[in-house]
Structure formats: structure tokens, C-alpha cells
Amino acid sequence: MADTVTFTLNDKNVTVPKGWTVMQAAKQAQVDIPHFCWHPGLSVAGVCRFCMVHVQGARKLEIACNLQATEGMIVRTDTPEVKEAHKWGLEFHLINHPLDCPVCDQAGECGLQDFYMQVGKYKSQMTRPKVLKPKAVDLGPRLILDTERCILCSRCVRFEEEVTKTGALGIFDRGDRAIIGTYGEEKIEHNYQENLVDVCPVGAFTSKKFRFKQRVWFLQEKSSICPGCSTGCKIKVHARTDRRTYYRVKPEIDETVNGFWMCDKGRDTIAHLNREHRLPQSQMRIDGKKQTVPTAQALESLRRAIETAGAEETALLVSAHYTVEEYEAFFHYFCDQLGVTKVYQWRAETEDRDSFDGILLRGDENPNTAGLRAAMRRVKGRTVPIKNEIATCVSKKPKVVVALCPEVPFTSPWFQEDLKQLAGISHVSLWTCRYEATEVAGITSWIPMKGFAEKTGHFLNYEGAKRELQEAFPSATAEALSVVEAVQQMAAIATITTETATL
């Protein structure tokens, strides 16, 4: 095959596409080559000089990140010379490093620490005073930079040049006085700031939001999809299950959609998942007073209300924040089984849906507009134009409304205001994870829902691509249900009541 090359890496035959570097090939072959400046999503800088490998016949060691694999090449990563180069490479990186791991957020996921364990483990020869540089520099609303921890790998500079194309960062001065910074007093204010924290292999860039909040080894991570917009970036949500607390979101590599990145807006989509913002249990308004009730009771009451009013007087108000699987279960139960036909979309009244920032973020702030649309097409037998239909719903004067509420509060700030339109409808059941929903008057019942990180399933993104929420955390509130679970529970109650009635 002409468009691949085969070469030997530590006695292993590796075949890769022509043009690949030894670093890329090593990644694929799962051979570790220590590196700092190379990042798969950025151009090659070749500055850390850490990724040294031995190439048979070469005069000196070569850097794997800028070395094209060629047919028959014989590469080793484990010769004594390479090992020595790694050790010294690390020593050079560390001589002026402040070694403040005990107070550094990066500790536990730091390249310097990891590689020290892997290829370092030497006794430092550095006995001279270290070069001091500015610490805790405020570089933007979400960023703190410690220029002493910085190893000048230039990843952040390249990110700003190549991804955001702002060129916001530069390396000022030279030699060991070199320092990362912005021009003048400028701050980095774009929507991709925290990627700098991710690309930074050490604790130089830290996130203001995550700073000093948690040691990373206490965190568990689950693969999910960002619910912030219709792009559907693949993410990892980091939480402490023992505390039922969500701490941060990181992008997960996904070549097809988000590559290596995500936006800052997406990083904020976990705040509402924590208990203080959650509807903890089902509630009902009984004799004008809100009361906590067993979920079964709230669902049974809803079921009775539908029976009394009739399916034709029942309306479903559905936001595009739920999974395809949830819509299937929801519509299957309410439409196919109970016979409800009034189905309305619920979304922002005005939105710049087709806008795109040129990187990732889209104007449609719903993660599953396409999935909801497809599900509605099935139950309605026709394609509905995408728009907010709450007013239409109200104008049809339904007696019962079941509302699948938008989940992410900051992308649906219109939520409470919209709900006021439902006042006067005799039974309104809100399915929601948001505590603030209980502050709205005129609602009959509230059913606690799981958040996106607490369920599996999938969204369809702006181009209809399947975006899988692969893993689920246990819900931060014990009683929360997914729509699938809520519907199952409701159907089960209904069966029991019918059975009791016939007895």
C-alpha cells in the first residue's frame, strides 16, 4: 500500500498513514513517548525537546513530534541514551519550577508529576536560587496564570493562534526570563478560555471556577454530552459521588464534532445539577398549599386528571432538553396509549437559532431540537416548524398540561415567565429538575427529573448526528427520575388503579 508506511518502534511493527509523525504513530501503537509541547489538536512546536527517540543510523536523538515516520525506519524509545535524555529533559523543566504541588490544582493530573514518576526519579542537581516570576496573574474572567509553573511549551499560545484565532497570548522576553502573557493589560474574554487550562500540561493556567475547590483524585468522571447548545460536544463530567456534587466539565476527544475543545458556556451546564438548585422531591398543591408528596401520588393525580378531562383536553408542552429515548417513552405513553394529540414545543420565544461562532457554539441553545422534531413528526404525522408554541397551547384551553421543562437554567431564563401563561389551567404537572419551578403560582404538581449527567441516551445535534450520553452519575437527589422512568412509574400506577377498579 502506497499511502501507508511501516516502521519499527521498540521491535513492534507499526503501520500508519504516510505523513504521520513517530509521535502520532506511537500514540496509536500505545507506546509512551514523554512530551509536553505536542498536542494532537495543535501544530507542532518542537520546543520542549522531551520526546527524544533513537533512530537507527541518525547522528543524534530526534524529537518524535516532528519526525516523519518513513518506511523501514527503526525507532527506539528505551535506549540508555534516550532514557538519559528524558531524565535530563525533565531536570531542565524542573530546575526553575516552584514545585508547589501541595497547593496546585493540577496536582494529580500534571505532566511534570506524571513524567517524573515515569522517566524521572532522579535526585535534582539544582542547588541555585530559582528564577522568580509573577504568580496568580489574572488573565481573564475564568483564568489565573502562574508564570512560575509555566514550562513555556507554547501550547496556550498556539491555541489562541490556531483555534480562537485571537492570537491573544504571546511569549514575552527571552531565555529563562521568557514569560507567557497578553499584550498590555488585555484580558482573555472569549468563550473558550478554559481550554487553556486543559491544554496547559502543568498548573500554570488554572480555572477560577475550579481553583482550590477539589483535589482531582477525589473526582469521578462520566462521559456525556453538553446540553448547552445544538452542537452537542462530547464531554466528561467530573463529580464527587460521595458528596453528590458536580465540580467541572472537560471536553472529551471527538474527532467528528468537537475535536479537543468545548466552550466555556458548556462548562457551566453542571451548576444546576447540584442539590441546592434541585427539586428534591415531588410536590403538589393541595388546598392551595404546596406539600411534599410521594411521586406515585403526584403521578396518580395527574393520571386521574387526564381521565377526568379526557385525552383531547390534555396537552403536552415539551422542551428540547431531553433525550431521544425519553421522547419515545413520553410520546408512546401519552399519545399512543392515552390518546393525547395536543403536542407543543416549548423553547425560547426569540432565538438566533442558526448562528454559529465559527468554532463550536451555535445559537440553538437546546441540545436536542432535532430529536424532539423527529419525535413530534412521528406523533403528528407531519413536520412542525421550530418555534415556541406555549401560546398556541394555552389558546387551545387544555384542562391538563404535562410540561417537560427545559433543564439548563441559564439557557432558558424565560422559564418562569413563560409558566405564568399556564395560570388558570386546572391541572399543570411540571416535570423538572429545577427548584425554582416551585416558586411559580398556578402549578398543580412538580415531578423531580434527573439532569443530563444522570442518565444515558442520546441527543440529535444540529446536523442530526447521534450524540450519546454514555454514562450516568447517580442523581444528586435520590428521588429524581428520567422521563423514561417517570412514564414507566405512571403507567404502572395506572395499571394498578385500573386493576383495583375492576376488582
Next chain:
Amino acid sequence: MEFTKILTRFENIPNSRALATYEKHGGYEAAKKALTQTREEIITLVKDSGLRGRGGAGFPTGLKWSFVPKTADTVYLLCNNDEGEPGTFKDRYILELSPHMLIEGMIIAAHAIGAKKAYIYTRCEFYDEIRWMNEAIAEAYQAGYLGKNLFGTNVQVDLDHYIGAGAYICGEETGLISSLEGKKGQPKLKPPFPAISGYLGKPTIVNNTETLAAVPWIITHGAAAHRAMGTEKSPGTKLFCVSGPVKKPGVFERPLGYPLKKLIFEDAGGMLDGKQLKAVIPGGASAPVLLPAEIETLTLDYEAIAAAGSMLGSGAVMVIPHDQPMMELLRILVNFFHHESCGQCTPCREGTGWLASVVQGVEEKTATPEDVEKLYQIAVHMEGRTICALSDAAAMPTKAITRKFADELKRSIRGI
């Protein structure tokens, strides 16, 4: 030793910089001849002449030119007139004697590589030389030696003079390219090499001033005449800059293969009275020092000096007298490289700083005799590990001094 002066042939000629003087002595005849020849013919001639780059590395010039892709539409020729290597003051001498010789060499080189545009990159400290060069360029334009349709052919060569801020690293060819591009003067990762992707991403040849200035003579006199001087592997003549406590320091044009001792003790007049030779740095600050015993029969050519464990480099012969403390010399050297490292490669950025800091420890009286070995070890691991040769340039002299003068350095640390 028979030889003809090439680069300094205008010494002792009055008004040597003027175009009229240059023309009177056959100036621009070589360019006229070369422009009727094909690119291949010129490259072959320069290859045959054995001319090697005078910027330090001694890379064969004709071979370098041949790396430019023949099909490239835009090619650049850059003259490296940064002359940053400590101890070196030869390129400025060419500008002082005959800037037109450089222009003529550049016209020929530009034609050979297919460049329509050429730049000279000079450091800003060369105040007079910049003026002289600018005057010569203006004269050449006026006389029709630069611009379009040179000598009635369809060859076009435009020449600009760019003044750098005087960073040593901007003399490294890719650092020079970055600087010329308006960027921070930082060397570029290779590959790609400049001959494929250089200035503004186009094929680019960077040559030292002395290299380019030798080209017209070679065109006029032929490859064999050039090879008749110097050694087999180092043909031609070279400018040597002799500095230090000698009676007649200065620039000397001598054939390659010339005895070093003869240069120091005859041509440069020998040591000042009361001074004895302690060591010689034969090729600029980055060249390892040689002891008197090592230069007894040493000749000034690339191969002989390499065999002696040093390098010809830029031809800067620095004479070190008996009363020069080597710790002081080491301090000056490592401080220079520390100051000049661009800082992108970790071993160079940290290594140069570390060397300087360890040496600083001697002054602070915190150093220990073991630090001599530490300096050596640091240097060993800075070498051959970086994007450009500045790291090596700092490592090589450090290694040599810490090995050859270990006892003396230890004594300075102990304060005895």
C-alpha cells in the same frame, strides 16, 4: 604560501567603496558574465570551486543553492550580515572595503537560485556600515545593476537592506528569517528547511556576507583558481579576525590551511610584551578553547580544527594570555549565551540559565569544586538537543573549559 586576496583586494585602494572604483577594478563584470549563464552552470561552478559557507557551519555553498526547487515561483536570497559571534568582525570589514562586492555576489547568487528579491540583514550597531551599504545599493540601482532587465537580460534582482535590533539569535538563519518576517527573532523548527520553506514560507537561501562576497571572484577566475588556494576540503581564502593581547590585532585574509601560530605570532605580531599564550579560541565564542600544545602545528581549515576538537566557525581567533582567569572567561561566555538564548527550547533556555547561575555561585562564594563537573554535565545534556545550535554554542566552550582547566577552576572556587 602563495595566494591571491579575494575579499580584501580593495585594501589600500583609495575611495574603495565607490562604485567608480569598483568598476575600475573590474566590478560587475562577473555579474554580467554570470547572467548570461544558466542557473545550473553557476551552481556547478560554485560547487566545483569548493566554496563553503563562512557563517560558521562551513556548509558547501553550491550544494546549498541546489536544494532550491527548480520549479519554485518565488525564491528569496538573504544575506546574513548579523555578525553576532563574539570575536567576529570580518563581515563589517567587507562593507567597509567594498560593499559592491557583496551586491555583485548577491546578484549572481540570486540569479543562480532564481530569486528576484534579496535582503541584507544587518545588526543596528553597524552604524557606519549600514550607511555605506545603503549608499552602495543606491548607486547600484542608479547604475542599473539592481532592478529589472539586468545587463540586457530578463533577470530581475531587487535588493533591500533590513536593520535588525542586534540579537545574536537573529544571526541563526531561521531566527533571521523570523525577524525579517516581523516576528520575534526565534529559530524555526526544521524540517522544513529554509531552502524548501523559508522567508514567508517560500524557498530561501541564507548566506553569510563573506560567502556571497567571494562569489564574483570565483565567477571571474573559475573554480580551479579558487581550488588552487586552501586545502582540498577547505578551498579558497578566509577572513580571520585576530583579537586579544597581540601586537597587531585585526582582520587577515589568508588561504585556508594557514598555520594558526604563523597567524598569531607573525601576521598579528605575536603577544604583547609580557604576555604569554595560555589558550586560543580559534573560531568565535562557541568554539572550544585549544591549549598551546594543541595548536603547535594546527592549520586553519575546517578539517584540521575539527580534528583538534574545536571548530573554524566564523574565523574569530581569540588569543588568551597567561594572566586571564579561566573562570572569568567562562563567566563572560555563559552570561552571553544566557542573555542571548531565545528561550523556546527547554534545554537551552534552562541550561544557559543554569550554567550562568552556577558560575554566579562562584562570585557569591557558594560554589563548590564539584560545580566544575556539574557545569560539564549540564553542558553535555544541552548539546544536540535543540532547535538551533545556540545551545551547542553554549555547551561546547563550557565543556572544553571545564575539562581543560578543571584544576584552575576549582582553585578559583576555593579562592586560592
